Amino acid sequence: MKILITGGAGFIGSHVVRLFATKYPHYKIVNLDKLTYAGNLKNLTDVENLPNYKFIKGDICDADFIQNLFVHEQFNAVIHLAAESHVDRSISNPLEFVMTNVIGTVNLLNSSRYQFQVAETVFQKFYHVSTDEVYGSLGATGLFTETTAYDPHSPYSASKASSDHLVRAYHDTYQLPIVISNCSNNYGPFHFPEKLIPLAIHNIKNNKPIPVYGKGENIRDWLFVEDHARAIDLLFHQATSGSTYNIGGHNEWQNIEVINLLCDIMDQKLGRAVGHSRQLINFVKDRAGHDMRYAIDATKLQKELGWTPSVQFAEGLELTVDWYLNNEIWLNDVTSGGYQHYYEEQYVKR
Ligand code: NAD
Ligand code: TYD
Numbered sequence: 551m552k553i554l555i556t557g558g559a560g561f562i563g564s565h566v567v568r569l570f571a572t573k574y575p576h577y578k579i580v581n582l583d584k585l586t587y588a589g590n591l592k593n594l595t596d597v598e599n600l601p602n603y604k605f606i607k608g609d610i611c612d613a614d615f616i617q618n619l620f621v622h623e624q625f626n627a628v629i630h631l632a633a634e635s636h637v638d639r640s641i642s643n644p645l646e647f648v649m650t651n652v653i654g655t656v657n658l659l660n661s662s663r664y665q666f667q668v669a670e671t672v673f674q675k676f677y678h679v680s681t682d683e684v685y686g687s688l689g690a691t692g693l694f695t696e697t698t699a700y701d702p703h704s705p706y707s708a709s710k711a712s713s714d715h716l717v718r719a720y721h722d723t724y725q726l727p728i729v730i731s732n733c734s735n736n737y738g739p740f741h742f743p744e745k746l747i748p749l750a751i752h753n754i755k756n757n758k759p760i761p762v763y764g765k766g767e768n769i770r771d772w773l774f775v776e777d778h779a780r781a782i783d784l785l786f787h788q789a790t791s792g793s794t795y796n797i798g799g800h801n802e803w804q805n806i807e808v809i810n811l812l813c814d815i816m817d818q819k820l821g822r823a824v825g826h827s828r829q830l831i832n833f834v835k836d837r838a839g840h841d842m843r844y845a846i847d848a849t850k851l852q853k854e855l856g857w858t859p860s861v862q863f864a865e866g867l868e869l870t871v872d873w874y875l876n877n878e879i880w881l882n883d884v885t886s887g888g889y890q891h892y893y894e895e896q897y898v899k900r
Contacts (some may be wrong), residue, residue, distance in 0.1 A: 552578040554625040556610055556658065561741045562679070564593035564631060565779040573783070575640060578602050580623060583611045583632065593613045593740045593882060610654035620661040624671040628662055630655065631679045631871040636744055637706045641838055644705035651709035652716070659720045659774075668727055676728045678717040679785050681874075682771070682798065683707035684732060694732070695847045696794050703839045709834070719793075727791035729784065732844045734798035737866065738775035739873040743885060750809055752828045752881060754816045764836035766806030768842040770839030773799035774861035784855045798846020799859045802829035806831075812865075815871050825870045838842075 553570065557563040558581030571579045581747075583589045597603050608615055610632050633651050634640065640647045659676065666673040685694040686701030700715075702708040723806040739750040749875055753760045781797045789795060813827035851857045861869070874881055 552623060554580050554582055554628045556582050556630045559585055559589035559591055559593060560631065562736055562775055562778060564740050565775050566631065567594060568597050569779045569783055571597045571600050575602055581605045582608050588742050588812055590884060591739040596695040610657055611649050613657045615882040616657045617661050620665050624669060625665060626672060627675040628658060628826040629677045637704045638837065640704055640706035641706055647705050647709040648776055652712045663718055663720060663724050663726055669685060670682055674727060675786065678725055678728060678730045679734045680714050680730055682732050682734045682844050682846050683708050684711040684714055688845055693845045693847035694796060696796055696850055703841055721792045729785055730794045730820045731785055732796050733778050734771035734844060736774050736775040736778050737772055738870050746805060750812050752885065753870055754813060754830060759832035760809055760830045761834045762809060763834060763840060766804060766833065768805050768840060769802050771798045771845045772801050772863060773859060774802060774866040777859045781851060781857050784857055788855055795851045796846045796848050797851060798848045801863050802845050804888060811867060815868055819875060820873060
């Protein structure tokens with residue numbers, strides 16, 4: 551089986567590539583990534599020399615390039631993670647999100663359809679990795695289920711919702727075998743430090759202010775990234791065509807609670823006085839259209855496939871803090887932009 555994984559140099563994609571390339575040595579894994587600011591081949595140094603792994607630099611928005619790649623590689627399946635993923639950037643530059651998340655997804659769907667209907671190789675699955683943000687915002691109670699109506703509020707979530715609809719339309723119209731999963735907020739190693747948890751870790755480490763939007767009362771349902779990768783593995787192999795699954799941690803926290811926890815863990819690890827890092831908390835102007843609460847009901851995935859999160863939040867946060875403290879070079883590289891030269895060094899000159 552030859553699997554195209556898009557966005558494999560990003561945060562979640564790198565964990566999915568690692569899991570598939572190491573767990574399934576008989577699969578061929580092709581990682582296609584444009585290496586935007588969020589893509590980093592240093593996330594994959596431990597797998598880059600595996601014989602069943604290959605990296606290709608490319609843009610999913612380039613339809614001709616994608617079609618040629620499919621013709622040349624004859625993929626049997628796609629796991630699609632490539633996306634613009636940061637809500638704040640989507641507010642500043644919505645069109646980039648439409649281009650990558652909507653048009654890029656349609657390009658992949660078109661070539662997958664060709665592979666499914668015309669090519670001789672068997673095309674087994676188009677797995678689309680999506681987000682719980684498509685469901686909009688919850689009040690104080692209730693959970694998102696697979697039948698919750700879509701109600702996106704940010705350009706990011708609207709672009710992901712569009713892509714979900716298109717993936718489903720290719721199943722209903724062309725019988726393309728698809729699976730969609732909608733996951734809650736991930737955290738863990740290799741998370742780009744523009745998102746809440748890695749940004750806070752970076753700023754606490756450097757004694758810089760921690761920006762908390764509004765009153766910090768917004769709630770997110772946090773899942774350790776390796777648990778997400780495990781769920782993708784299960785669903786890729788076992789979910790029936792046309793199905794949708796929610797993935798989430800049953801792990802709701804207000805943003806301010808997460809920040810307080812991180813401050814306390816890091817004070818202890820860095821030998822700082824109790825309460826030192828909480829003084830860095832800086833309440834700033836709220837995000838426009840800021841969704842109040844996300845929370846996932848993952849009962850379907852649990853009942854049908856036996857998946858539950860394996861990493862508790864306290865343990866996962868500590869693991870994550872340790873990883874960032876032990877990987878200073880990675881963190882300094884991505885905050886200085888130095889990592890963007892790695893591709894040239896590793897792949898062009900060889
Ligand atoms: P990320 O921003 O860390 O990584 C995205 C990757 O896609 C990067 O490597 C980037 O270089 C690549 N990419 C961007 N545009 C591209 C293009 N035009 N062509 C090829 N590659 C391109 O994102 P992430 O947090 O790892 O998210 C991965 C997927 O999971 C996204 O689809 C996102 O919507 C979804 N998701 C994320 C979360 C989360 O908490 N991070 C939760 C649920 C779902
Ligand atoms: P983020 O990590 O950007 O993920 P998402 O917006 O996809 O949920 O943000 C998580 C929460 O943290 C969200 O409610 C916005 C908030 N937030 C801050 O308070 N400060 C920050 O600097 C960032 C990046 C996010």
